[in-house]
Amino acid sequence: MKTLDRHGRFLVRLTLNGIPEEGFAEPRMLLADFLRHEIGATGTHVGCEHGICGACTIRVDGKATRACLVLAVQVDGAAIETVEGLSEPDGSFGPLQQAFHENFALQCGFCTPGFMMSLSEFLEINPDPTANEIKVALSGNICRCTGYHEIVNASLDAAKALRRRASQTS
Amino acid sequence: MKPAPFDYVQPDSVDEAVEVLAQYGDDARVIAGGQSLMPMLNMRLVRPHVLVDISRLPALSSTVDEDGVLAVGAAVTQGTLAAWPNLGMTLPLLAQALPYVGHFQTRNRGTVCGSLCHADPSSELPLCLALLGGEMDLHSSRGVRTIAAENFQRGVLTTAKAPDELAVRVRFPKAPAGDSFAFREFCHRHGDFAVVAIAARRSGTAISLAVGGVADRPEVCHWNSLPDDSVEDALNDLAWVLGGNDDIHATARHRRQLVRHLGCQVIDATRPDDGTE
Amino acid sequence: MPDFSIPEEIRPEARHVGRRMLRIEDRTLLRGAGAFVDDAPVKKGTLHAAFVRSPHAHAEIVSIDVTEALAMPGVFAVVTGEEMAEQTDPMIVGFENPIDYYGLAVGKVRYVGEPVVVVAATDRYKAEDAADLIAVAYNVLPATIDPIEASEPDAPKLHWRSDSNCVSKRHFVHGEPGKVFAETENTIAMTIRYPRNSITPMETYAIIAEANGESGGFDVLSNFQGPFSVHTVMALALRIRTAALRHRSPRNSGGSFGSKLVIFPYIVVMCVLARKAQRPVKWIEDRLEHLSASSVAPNRITKIEAAYTNDGIVKALRLTHWDDHGAYLRAPMPAPIYRMHGVSTNGYAIRHLEVTNHIVVTNKCPTGAVRGFGGPQLYFAVERIMQRISVLTGQDQLDVMRKNLIDENQFPYRTIAGALLDSGDYQKTIDETIKAGGLAQLKERQVKARKEGHLYGIGYASCVEPSQSNMGYISTLKTGLERERAGPKDGAVASVTVSVDALGSVNVIGDSVPQGQGHQTALAQIVADQLGLDTEDIVVSLDTDTAKDGWSIAAGNYSCRFAPASASAAHQAAVRVRQKMARIAASRLNVAVEDIAFTEGKIHAVNNPDNAIPFYRVGGLAHWSPSSLPDDVEPGIRETSMWNAPELTPTTANDEINTSLAYGFGFDFCGVEIDASTGIVNVDKYVSAHDCGTVLNPGLAEGQIRGSWASAYGATFLEEFCYDADGAFRSGTFAEYLVPTAADLPDLTLVHPTPHPSPYTRLGAKGIAEGNQYSTPVCIANAVADALGIDDVQLPLKPAKVLEWLAPEEPPPSSNAILGSAARLEPATLGQPTISGSDEMQMPATPAQIWDMLLDPNRLARIVPGCEKLEASGDKGFTGTVILGVGPVKGRFDARIDLIDLEKPHKATLVGSAHGALGASRGTGAFELIGNDGGTLVRYSYSVELSGKVVAVGGRMIRGAAKQLIDRFMHALVQQASRDDGPRDPSGGLAGRLKRLVRSDR
Structure with a gap:
């Protein structure tokens, strides 16, 4: 049985976008805070801390997850993916980023990492979604700037690009 | 908006988990997916002395297709259950209702048993359990007991589970051949807690309705037969009996109207096919 | 893709302005490197x-x-x-x-x-x-939350130094409204209660x-x-x-929206x-x-009156506003109401106007800027009354609007309250919109839907969209004399600095403080055009530093300031740089300054592109070789524009004020269908058009329209900060304050009408970000009024509210008997803070025994749920600590209980209060003890008021939770009375009623 005292700070190791990282966390430290302030990966944003706005959505072992609703100590050993890992190896935009860029699918950009991380899992599960399916999948992410229309268009474009890529590599 | 301090325990077995619960009782909280608990921790509405994380217990991570029953372990997520092969055949009501439980991102982590134990009067899974009439297995250092669905949820955020007990699994009875189910809810936005949620089961001439969001817990009403021309009156009386409360999202009256409206819809939706297929 | 292209005759030299250039900002934001x-x-x-x-x-x-x-x-x-x-x-x-x-x-x-x-x-x-x-x-x-009630003399006063919670009242008369109201054939009055909302930025x-x-x-x-x-x-x-x-x-x-x-x-x-x-x-x-x-838009009560002719021409308007600013005024409050003063008549040629502004403080969150800044409240009233007048005169709403709109040949048009409407052709915009948006088809749809028995309505709204605020408008709330004493206030200075370094790199800084609108991209487009460069050659830095940047009091990001003001300043600064570089180049190329052109990184003779000097060389000369510059040219290249528009004049002695510099025009129409059974309003079609003059970048502009539309949709249907009558706040989480998501929004059809550039801004651009805040709520409300044939439509359009409008009577139960004791539960209503109820219970003890329990702190401690300690305090009072809550939600509260109205052993009233980290509560419970054969019949009634965190975040469950606690108290009382430890089903009553319900004959 692993027992962590409230006053202690404990080593948490994980991989962040494939790279091993580690830091220390009190038991109560939220994963979002751990990523941003312990690891220094500030691309993941915190918007509500009660699981509704979706700004802090990341992937934990492949699953899109609210980083404000998980404790850092719970993900010791997990594979974490964040917005910082969406670019191509050469640093150019990946398909999601490119589609968001071309569609004006962001304005202030604060919610955008959460949208893209939700989509990155959703488009794996459903590579050829309808606009309505995208809207339902994104209903757990709030954006106050764009009115979502361009985000949905970007999602459709990204799905197309990802399908093209999948057919090329297979 | 950060949690108050707590000790964190990750037991290696159910026995270890219930040992901690026996020691701390109401000062311990069990966390599995944490999708209901974490917001309350962040808001400091809940301040446990110790948090018992059962999310990685292998013993609780399985879903077992037993004889006539689907037994879902306490660490099984809503997303995992939704993807269970043939769920639409074995538990058509859950297959219909699960997509309305939060969002796919919260279903990725939120557990079935966690939602049941959280006992929100508006949430979908307690409603389904109430209608299906399953059972919960509760373990404690005092022993093991099984509690019937109808006795599990007692009121707002309150269940029959004692503080030293761990909900280990829920057992949903599989749909008997010939029974049909339907689920509808009204919420202001997709993924919200329902203002009113209704599930129906038709078994021969009998009809059962479970209603969430109106009383302090999902309530079930059962008719041995309900002729078409009585449906409207029956639903109206049901609406009045359940009463409902006003809050900022809806009035009691609107909730009663949704009982009538959605009740009609679910009853219609459970009608057997007319055989043209 | 909508055609947002700018007619060539308007911007012949534009290579970048007007194009759908992708955003520079995305490069970091999309990588998580913001x-x-x-x-x-x-x-x-x-x-x-x-x-x-x-x-x-x-x-x-x-x-x-x-x-x-x-x-x-x-x-x-x-x-x-x-x-x-x-x-x-x-x-x-x-x-x-x-x-x-x-x-x-x-x-x-x-x-x-x-x-x-x-x-x-x-x-x-x-x-x-x-x-x-x-x-x-x-x-x-005691608290006060309604702006009219708070203005009454006997209302609880918020501020010690104040005589009234109405801290400012101003009365404005423009034209001869009194006379015109008396002389015109018809008058109408409506009262609008515009709710409190905000746009809650993600950061x-x-x-x-x-x-x-x-x-x-x-x-x-x-x-x-x-x-x-x-x-x-x-x-x-x-x-x-x-x-x-x-x-x-x-x-x-991360966004702001004010x-x-x-x-x-x-x-x-x-x-x-x-x-x-x-x-x-x-x-x-x-x-x-x-x-x-943080900050919300003021909720407002407006009494609007109109004088109109039999054919629907509005001759005069009278607006009486009570603007609810919450507990404090924070600068520049109460600006929203004054920012719209000049356009109180919207786009209508109404020449007689009376306005009374009450600025009221109440026990609610203080206000601030919210996208639309006073416009949604105003135009909701004005456009609702146009719809009502159309009903009363038996005309189509659009016909009434069009009869009253300002004519194209009247521009620039000075409204009766002083706004100088710069440009537009409102009739043409409407013509283009109804054609491209398919109004004729929508009307056919309505006819068909109504034939089929559906509740289908069509709504319209127009709006004048002000941009770039006159910094002097807030002075309108002072009297002419006070203004004279304080000195004139007017104008709105915008600052942009363009510099060229020794290698010809261009740096742009500005005071626009963007929050996601893409200002960097737009400024790069403007400067690149002037200097014959690509946007890639321009670096725009809009982080600000008051110690180092050029800025003035108007700096910032609000009231659609960017497109008219910052763009003008950037244009002016870039033109100055261009002029300076042209002079240096002219001296090198031996041509006249006016014959210099900038093309693709070269500065050259306009008629001889080969007679050229690279752009970067001119930069180099300015920095490396001041001696080679023409005599009167200063070294270096750095031009700061502090741009101001002369049209932004101070408030006149008659309180006329040109509140903004540029005024766009928006026109919307929509079709809604209302579900008669549930009150749900479905927007079937929504068409929106905005003439904002020159469009700097269609991708950015369309984003502003769609974003504004989404938040306006939220304001129409979902968003409201709710308070109980005692001031308890109810909308404390994103599960209580609902904002629209991707799955909620219907489709929006955008029409791009012919632009009418502003003559007063350097690029002809006007603001575009706020239009739908004005038009959408009232357009949909007008459609609902049309569908239901009602006149009183208040936001937000929650189905519970719509249900009351369409079906005032609820079908009764088949018999009251089925309700059992539930009939005695007080029906709650929205906004009522009190959780109350009454019931009775038989107890196996004498009234005297029960009496003793209630008055003995040791025994009461065993009855009060979660009581940790309880001590006698004062006469018939107790203080102590209780742990209260339901399920896992628990908190420690300091509690006080007093027993009053004692009539031993028959009657007692417990008055309690408790406060702790979770919030505070006050309540009373009255007991009547009636001795009978079995012991005592205890009749009790209670009322509880709650406030603080637990109500703000958990209002949905608060009644159920409170009832559970009261049940526990009564259960404990029975247990104490009978020493009975048997379990009791807390919802046994309901279970019984449900069973009875089914047994009843079907």
Whole structure:
């Protein structure tokens, strides 16, 4: 049985976008805070801390997850993916980023990492979604700037690009 | 908006988990997916002395297709259950209702048993359990007991589970051949807690309705037969009996109207096919 | 793709302006490499702040005990309101008023969520731990939340120095409204209650503050958005020279929609805290703080009256507003109502107008800017009355609107209240919109739907869209005499600096403080056009630093300032750079300055492109070889434009004011279908068109329209900050304050009408970001009025409300008997704070025995749920500690119970109050003990009022929770009376009724 005292700070190791990282966390430290302030990966944003706005959505072992609703100590050993890992190896935009860029699918950009991380899992599960399916999948992410229309268009474009890529590599 | 301090325990077995619960009782909280608990921790509405994380217990991570029953372990997520092969055949009501439980991102982590134990009067899974009439297995250092669905949820955020007990699994009875189910809810936005949620089961001439969001817990009403021309009156009386409360999202009256409206819809939706297929 | 292209004759030289250029900002934002405040590295030792906030709407602060918090390891400083009052001056507002506002409550609290104490600790978690240890004792006062009731003489007064909660009242008469109202054939009056909402940006307030020993002032990094006139307010409050308050804005800000204007009181508080802690202090507002206590648009009650002819020509308008600003006025409040003063008649040629503005304080969150800034409230009233007049005159609403709109040949048009409407052709915009948007087809749809028995309505709305505020308009709230004393206020200066370095690289800085609108991209387009470069050649930096940048009081991001003002300043600065470089080049190329052209990185003779000098060479000369420059040309290339428009004149003696510089025009129509069974309103089609003059970048412009539309849709259907009648706040989470998601929004059809560029802005551009805030709520409300044939439509359009409009009567139950004791539960209504009910219970004990239990602290302690200790206190009173809650939600409360109206052993009333970290409650329970054969029949009734955190975040379940606690109390009473430990089904009554229901004959 692993027992962590409230006053202690404990080593948490994980991989962040494939790279091993580690830091220390009190038991109560939220994963979002751990990523941003312990690891220094500030691309993941915190918007509500009660699981509704979706700004802090990341992937934990492949699953899109609210980083404000998980404790850092719970993900010791997990594979974490964040917005910082969406670019191509050469640093150019990946398909999601490119589609968001071309569609004006962001304005202030604060919610955008959460949208893209939700989509990155959703488009794996459903590579050829309808606009309505995208809207339902994104209903757990709030954006106050764009009115979502361009985000949905970007999602459709990204799905197309990802399908093209999948057919090329297979 | 950060949690108050707590000790964190990750037991290696159910026995270890219930040992901690026996020691701390109401000062311990069990966390599995944490999708209901974490917001309350962040808001400091809940301040446990110790948090018992059962999310990685292998013993609780399985879903077992037993004889006539689907037994879902306490660490099984809503997303995992939704993807269970043939769920639409074995538990058509859950297959219909699960997509309305939060969002796919919260279903990725939120557990079935966690939602049941959280006992929100508006949430979908307690409603389904109430209608299906399953059972919960509760373990404690005092022993093991099984509690019937109808006795599990007692009121707002309150269940029959004692503080030293761990909900280990829920057992949903599989749909008997010939029974049909339907689920509808009204919420202001997709993924919200329902203002009113209704599930129906038709078994021969009998009809059962479970209603969430109106009383302090999902309530079930059962008719041995309900002729078409009585449906409207029956639903109206049901609406009045359940009463409902006003809050900022809806009035009691609107909730009663949704009982009538959605009740009609679910009853219609459970009608057997007319055989043209 | 909509055609947003700009006609060639308008911008012949534009290669970039008007094009759908992709955003420069995306390069970092999409990689998670943005630079928001909370991303900024901080100095070692930076502390984190957390607030103690009021659970009460109105209460005196009896005492504050911070000892325990200060003793906590990691806690460095605590600041209370008293200290703020000692160390700072009240934050000034633009007129004499009785409000002393310090950022922290002094003496009393005036709304739920008001900051009372702030604490700095080594991290946010610890700071919140420390805040929990601070004990504040309150004496609760009656609250007032309705702006009209609050203005009554007997209403509870919020501010000690005030005679009335109506802190400003102004009456304006333009034309001869009294005479015209008396003479015109018809008059009509309506009352509008516009709700409180906000647009809740995804990034909340964020501040890092540090005392600066050199200047004696402070260095602050925050997402403050301007106007920078408020910089003065902060410096004056802090009692420092304005120059000693160095404020920096980061590169990125996560949206604002106005809310980040009123972050400034928090900046003042953080400065004081940092000075006391002798360390930098960082505060990131959390979402609960944001929803309860940041900033909202004022809710408003408007009584609107119109005088109109039989054929629907409106001759005069009378507007009486009660603008509800919550507990304090914070600069530039009460600006929204005055910002729209010039366009009180919207786009209609109405020449007689009477306006009365009541500025009222109530026990609610203070107000601030919200996208639309006074427009939604105003136009809702004006456009609703146009719809009503069309019904009353038997005409189509659109026909009535068109009869009253300003004619194309009247531009520029001076409204009766002083606005100078710059350009437009409203009739043409409408023609183009109804054609491209398919109004004829929509009307056919309506006919068909109605034939099929559906409730289908069509709505219209138009709006004049003001942009770039006249900094003088707020002075309109002063009398002419007061204005004369204070000196003239007018104009709105925008600043952009363009510089070219020694290698020809172009740097642009500006004061527009963007929050996601894409200003960097648009400015790069404007400057690139002037200098014959590509946008890739331009670096635009819009993070700001008051110590180093060019800025003036109007700097910031609000009221659609960018397209008219910042774009003009950028254009002017770039033109100056161009002129200077042309002079240098002309001297080198031996041609006249006027014959110089800039093309693709070259400066050349216009008629001989080969006679050219590279752009970068001219930059090099200006920096490396001042001696080679023409005699009167200064070295270096750096031009700052401080641009102002002469049309922004001060308020006249007759209170006429050109409130803004440019005025676009929007026109919407929509079709809605209402579900008769549930009251759900479905928007079947929505068409929107905006003439905003020159479009700088269609991708950016369309984003502003769609974004505004989405938030306006939220305001129409979902968003409202709810308060109970006692001031308890109800909308404390994103599960209570509902904002639209991707799945909620219907399709929006955009029509792009012929643009009518502004003659008063350098590029002809007008604002585009706010139009749908004005038009959409009332367009949909007009459609609902049309569908239901009703006149009173109030927002938000929650189905529960619509159901009341379409079916006033609820079908009764088949018999009252089925309700059982439920019939005695008081039906609750929205906005009523009280949870009340009554019931009775048989107890196996005599009245005297039960009486003794209630009066014995030891036995009462066993009955009161969660009672830890209870001691007699005073006459027939008890104090103690209780742990109250349901399920896992529990908190420790300090409680007091008094027994009054004692009539031994028959009647007693318990009056209780409790407060703790979860909130506060007050309640009464009246008991009647009636002896009978089996013991005693206990009749009881109760009422409970709750406020604070638990109500703000858990209102959905609060009634059920309270009932559960009362059940537990009664159950314990029975147990005490009977020593019966048997379980009791708390919903046994309901279960029984459900069974009876089914047994009843079907």
